[in-house]
Amino acid sequence: MLKAIGLMSGTSLDGVDVALIETDGERIGTFGPTSYRAYSDCERVLLRQALADAVSVIERDARPGALMDAELLVTRAHAEAIENFLKAHNLSRDAIDVVGFHGQTVLHRPDQKLTVQIGDGHALAKALGLPVVFDLRAADVAAGGQGAPLVPVYHRALVRLLNSTGPAMVVNIGGVANITYIDGETLIACDTGPGNAPLDDFMLRRTGEAVDRDGRTAARGRADQDWIARALSRPFFTTPPPKSLDRNDFAALSVEGMSTEDGAATLTAFTAASIAMIAPTLPKLPANWIVVGGGASNPTLMRMLGQRVAPASMIRGTDLGWSGDAVEAQAFAYMAVRSLKGLPLTFPGTTGVTAPLTGGVLAKP
Ligand SMILES: Nc1ncnc2c1ncn2[C@@H]1O[C@H](COP(=O)(O)OP(=O)(O)OP(=O)(O)O)[C@@H](O)[C@H]1O
Ligand SMILES: CC(=O)N[C@H]1[C@@H]2OC[C@@H](O2)[C@@H](O)[C@@H]1O[C@H](C)C(=O)O
Incomplete structure (x- = not known):
């Protein structure tokens, strides 16, 4: 079993959910603690602006308008969320095998093979000194799937x-x-x-x-x-x-x-x-x-x-007995482990992809 932390910043734009689980990528071993790092009002304004500016995006790496600043904010808020989580629960960094990082969706147009999640997985891995699996929707969309839902x-x-x-x-x-x-x-x-x-x-x-x-x-x-x-x-x-x-x-x-x-x-x-x-x-x-x-x-x-x-x-x-707010964060911890093991994240019945497909990109610290 691996110890994985999952991070989710959802479409409600309310904040970052954090959850720890133990899993082999098939079974859930134990549920660990969960936590939440709210966005401030100022941060929400920037994220909403990023959503508005993302409408013109046609390539997933483009960061026009507020997207560049919003991406820095998303990466920083997630790093902060994990650092606080480790401290609050007395967890040593060495005990964590992997982090699953969804990022913030700013645009989702699967019919154009385009889904954009901001947040820099490589920068997060460096900041935390932990392996980070990110970009979990991209492979599915590239293969003709909807790229969502992943959970x-x-x-x-x-x-x-x-x-x-x-x-x-x-x-x-x-x-x-x-x-x-x-x-x-x-x-x-x-x-x-x-x-x-x-x-x-x-x-x-x-x-x-x-x-x-x-x-x-x-x-x-x-x-x-x-x-x-x-x-x-x-x-x-x-x-x-x-x-x-x-x-x-x-x-x-x-x-x-x-x-x-x-x-x-x-x-x-x-x-x-x-x-x-x-x-x-x-x-x-x-x-x-x-x-x-x-x-x-x-x-x-x-x-x-x-x-x-x-x-x-x-x-x-x-x-x-399921978590109230952190099911999605747990899901990204679970998917990070599945990604490390090359197990499928998406299926014909979930995203319409033609065959079960793994996904995610691994960033090493
Ligand atoms: N006590 C409450 N009363 C009414 N609505 C609530 C309450 N608590 C939470 N919500 C609603 O739930 C939303 C947050 O839901 P959740 O955390 O599941 O969203 P999310 O992670 O952004 O979602 P997703 O990624 O699935 O779209 C809030 O924006 C609010 O609308
Ligand atoms: C593109 C994107 O971020 N979609 C979200 C959104 O929020 C809920 C729903 O729409 C779901 O499809 C998905 O999130 C969850 C985590 C998912 O992929 O399962």
């Missing part, structure tokens, strides 16, 4: 630990939402549509804080069902898996004419409805949907999703 291979390892029977379903609600369906050897995954990102962006514009804390605002509003039906008529939602999204693919869907409460309710209901729309494309309907990611902490979203997927029940990953 399903780890969801499968988590589900195997449950020893459950019948199909299992994991729903991750981050900035974008995605699902993994596991039934024996069958592994199906895709992005389903928006997660928290449209709601976060709307709340930021209306209140100055990029979250509807505990879904309180949405709970007071009325969802506009006509707006939702129009939004769901986009071809993406009836396209079967595999499929993936850029964080801002739904940015043009505006609820600006609505009150803050109704806008929040509408966007929350849109996320719930779009996740539920995946059900008819799956071979069987799983009895339980296990929800992970920040969206699981939003009771209004969980209630709306529960109504949409009934009679299936909703279970929080945390109810099963």
